[in-house]
Amino acid sequence: MTYRFQTPLRTYLGARRLGNLIAVLAILVGSLAAHPAARAQSLGTPSGVVLLTVSGEIGRTNRDGAMVFDRAMLKELPRTSFTTTTIWTEGEHRFTGVDLADLLDAVDARGDTLRATALNDYEITMPVEEARDGALVAYAMDGEAMSVREKGPLWIVYPYDSDVAYQSETIYARSIWQLDRIRIED
Amino acid sequence: MPDPRPEAPQSATPATPMGRLVRLLRARDRQRAITLVVLGFLAVVATGTGISLYQQLNDLRAAPQDSVQWSLAQLETDLLHLEVAIQHAEATPGTAGIPNVRKRFDLFYSRVQTIRRGQVFADLREIAPVGRQLQQLQSFLETTAPLVDAGPEALARELATVHQRVDELLPVVRDISLAGVRLYAAKGDTRRQNFVDALLTATAVAFVLILLLAISLAVLDRQHRVSLRRAAEISHSRDRLSATIGASLDAVVVADADGRIVDWNGAAERIFGYSRGQAIGRDMAYLIVPEGAREQHRRTRRRYLEDAHRPADTERFETHGLNADGRPFPVELAMGVSRGPDGPIFIYYLRDISSRIAQQEALVAARDEALAAERAKTDFLAVMSHEMRTPLNGVLGVLDLLERTGAGRPAAPLRLDRGRLR
Numbered sequence: 329m330t331y332r333f334q335t336p337l338r339t340y341l342g343a344r345r346l347g348n349l350i351a352v353l354a355i356l357v358g359s360l361a362a363h364p365a366a367r368a369q370s371l372g373t374p375s376g377v378v379l380l381t382v383s384g385e386i387g388r389t390n391r392d393g394a395m396v397f398d399r400a401m402l403k404e405l406p407r408t409s410f411t412t413t414t415i416w417t418e419g420e421h422r423f424t425g426v427d428l429a430d431l432l433d434a435v436d437a438r439g440d441t442l443r444a445t446a447l448n449d450y451e452i453t454m455p456v457e458e459a460r461d462g463a464l465v466a467y468a469m470d471g472e473a474m475s476v477r478e479k480g481p482l483w484i485v486y487p488y489d490s491d492v493a494y495q496s497e498t499i500y501a502r503s504i505w506q507l508d509r510i511r512i513e514d
Numbered sequence: 515m516p517d518p519r520p521e522a523p524q525s526a527t528p529a530t531p532m533g534r535l536v537r538l539l540r541a542r543d544r545q546r547a548i549t550l551v552v553l554g555f556l557a558v559v560a561t562g563t564g565i566s567l568y569q570q571l572n573d574l575r576a577a578p579q580d581s582v583q584w585s586l587a588q589l590e591t592d593l594l595h596l597e598v599a600i601q602h603a604e605a606t607p608g609t610a611g612i613p614n615v616r617k618r619f620d621l622f623y624s625r626v627q628t629i630r631r632g633q634v635f636a637d638l639r640e641i642a643p644v645g646r647q648l649q650q651l652q653s654f655l656e657t658t659a660p661l662v663d664a665g666p667e668a669l670a671r672e673l674a675t676v677h678q679r680v681d682e683l684l685p686v687v688r689d690i691s692l693a694g695v696r697l698y699a700a701k702g703d704t705r706r707q708n709f710v711d712a713l714l715t716a717t718a719v720a721f722v723l724i725l726l727l728a729i730s731l732a733v734l735d736r737q738h739r740v741s742l743r744r745a746a747e748i749s750h751s752r753d754r755l756s757a758t759i760g761a762s763l764d765a766v767v768v769a770d771a772d773g774r775i776v777d778w779n780g781a782a783e784r785i786f787g788y789s790r791g792q793a794i795g796r797d798m799a800y801l802i803v804p805e806g807a808r809e810q811h812r813r814t815r816r817r818y819l820e821d822a823h824r825p826a827d828t829e830r831f832e833t834h835g836l837n838a839d840g841r842p843f844p845v846e847l848a849m850g851v852s853r854g855p856d857g858p859i860f861i862y863y864l865r866d867i868s869s870r871i872a873q874q875e876a877l878v879a880a881r882d883e884a885l886a887a888e889r890a891k892t893d894f895l896a897v898m899s900h901e902m903r904t905p906l907n908g909v910l911g912v913l914d915l916l917e918r919t920g921a922g923r924p925a926a927p928l929r930l931d932r933g934r935l936r
Binding site: 416 | 588621
């Protein structure tokens with residue numbers, strides 16, 4: 329009875345239902361695309377100055393068996409930010425960047441150990457699962473890009489103020505500034 | 515009838531025991547107050563120590579000691595790296611070595627900012643020469659940065675100037691590092707000493723607390739033993755009491771303030787015909803007091819309930835009880851009152867006196883019977899003597915006549931003494 333006549337309204341409704349379906353599909357595809365592995369493929373190659381090189385046991389590469397990032401590519405990754413003080417600066421600062429976990433997902437990290445090295449060859453290693461615990465690869469402080477003279481361009485920071493667990497010597501040592509390269513090892 | 519005797523000793527010696535009790539209470543209060551003060555003091559000390567320990571632990575956990583020392587040591591290293599980069603650039607033709615100089619300059623710049631701004635270096639900056647030296651570093655950075663930022667060729671031309679400034683800075687940087695080592699070593703010592711002190715205090719407090727705990731445990735144990743002994747004594751005396759009551763020939767009935775039976779001995783079972791189980795909890799006035807005596811029973815109880823200090827009557831009196839068959843029978847009753855926290859408890863001693871009454875009645879009957887028999891005999895004799903005298907008078911008259919006349923005198927004269935017949 330309801331479907332006896334194909335009125336314009338019903339056509340419109342049908343079209344809307346189809347539209348909804350398409351929208352749902354689009355969201356599904358989008359969320360699939362948002363999956364780290366799928367997303368990494370769409371990162372492409374850097375067009376600007378390379379800020380970070382990730383190498384080692386990773387599933388996605390874009391140059392010479394490594395994944396290199398410029399600022400634009402990093403900004404395409406899921407953005408995380410928090411406000412905290414640090415023991416090396418004065419006052420509170422808002423740090424914006426990529427959660428290290430998201431970065432590891434983006435390069436499809438497969439190893440167990442993360443070795444991060446700074447411009448001055450300061451180097452730290454940490455288990456990959458611990459690297460996924462709150463560390464932020466910050467590319468901006470208070471909304472501004474950081475120069476090398478201000479511990480930039482990349483700085484691994486933790487939300488130190490949010491938990492005393494982030495105020496340990498180990499975490500301070502892992503807070504590597506002027507981050508240059510990351511190597512994922514077994 | 516209140517017996518005046520129990521009151522006399524109470525009113526005669528009230529001061530001594532009462533005074534002693536008050537003194538005891540006061541002494542106990544003082545002891546308690548002292549205990550409370552000591553405990554309070556210990557609690558404050560323990561809390562203070564705990565808080566201080568917690569803070570110091572937090573400080574220890576959060577203190578970026580190693581990071582600070584590292585950063586200070588790196589200050590000199592970074593400057594030396596810059597110098598090496600400059601020397602390398604000077605030795606290299608063209609501007610090939612310049613980017614490395616720039617990088618090393620930037621890293622040194624960053625390091626100086628960390629020490630100039632970082633929270634953890636605040637106390638280092640407060641040392642007067644260090645503050646001045648840091649200012650010196652900053653002015654080097656500010657004057658040199660334009661040269662570094664001017665471009666590779668310009669920097670290449672000014673390398674010698676930069677090199678000279680770096681050389682001048684080296685002893686300054688070394689002084690800062692050394693000042694840092696001195697400061698943080700002293701701070702570390704103080705921190706450790708404070709921590710050790712706090713730990714020692716905590717240990718002392720814990721020791722005192724353990725001691726107190728041990729003492730209170732000992733006191734508790736003593737009290738436990740005393741109470742055990744007392745419980746045994748009480749149980750013993752209760753056993754003795756119940757044996758006494760159980761063996762009593764008189765019925766012993768104990769009732770509470772509401773008249774409910776709370777105890778009922780073997781003699782009561784025999785006399786009234788209710789078992790202990792049947793009697794306990796029942797209203798005494800309805801169970802064993804005949805209807806005629808209930809009002810009297812209630813009045814007596816009420817008198818004790820209204821006057822809390824009324825001493826118990828010690829008189830015995832006779833009344834009637836009601837047995838399980840519903841038959842009233844005479845009893846002799848004595849009553850005691852015991853006052854407890856839940857009100858008075860009434861203790862009734864009842865003796866079945868029906869056999870005694872029966873014996874008394876039999877005795878009275880026997881006496882009455884004996885008296886009646888005696889009276890009957892007397893009456894009989896009186897009647898008999900009266901009745902006998904009347905016919906004998908005739909006989910005596912005839913005999914008198916015969917004697918006087920002498921007619922018909924028998925062979926053996928009959929002598930009759932008048933006196934015997936009277």
